[in-house]
Amino acid sequence: MMLRHPQKVSAFVGPNTVGPxxxxxxxxxxxxxxxxxxxxxxxxxxxxxx
Incomplete structure (x- = not known):
């Protein structure tokens, strides 16, 4: 399955980012x-x- 991604991503905070x-x-x-x-x-x- 292919997902569409925006041209620019300003920021993304996910579980791997805040996990530590x-x-x-x-x-x-x-x-x-x-x-x-x-x-x-x-x-x-x-x-x-x-």
Missing amino acids: WLKFDPTAVRLCDQRLELVLERLRAFLHET
Whole structure:
């Protein structure tokens, strides 16, 4: 599959670019997981009501 690329790319920041500066933080992962569970719970309740 061929992708079209723009003539000029001003900047691109991807995971390989910022990867070396990221630090694994278990607390942040836990908080993110809790927030995701809350969002999924609310979505399930919303879908159950409709």
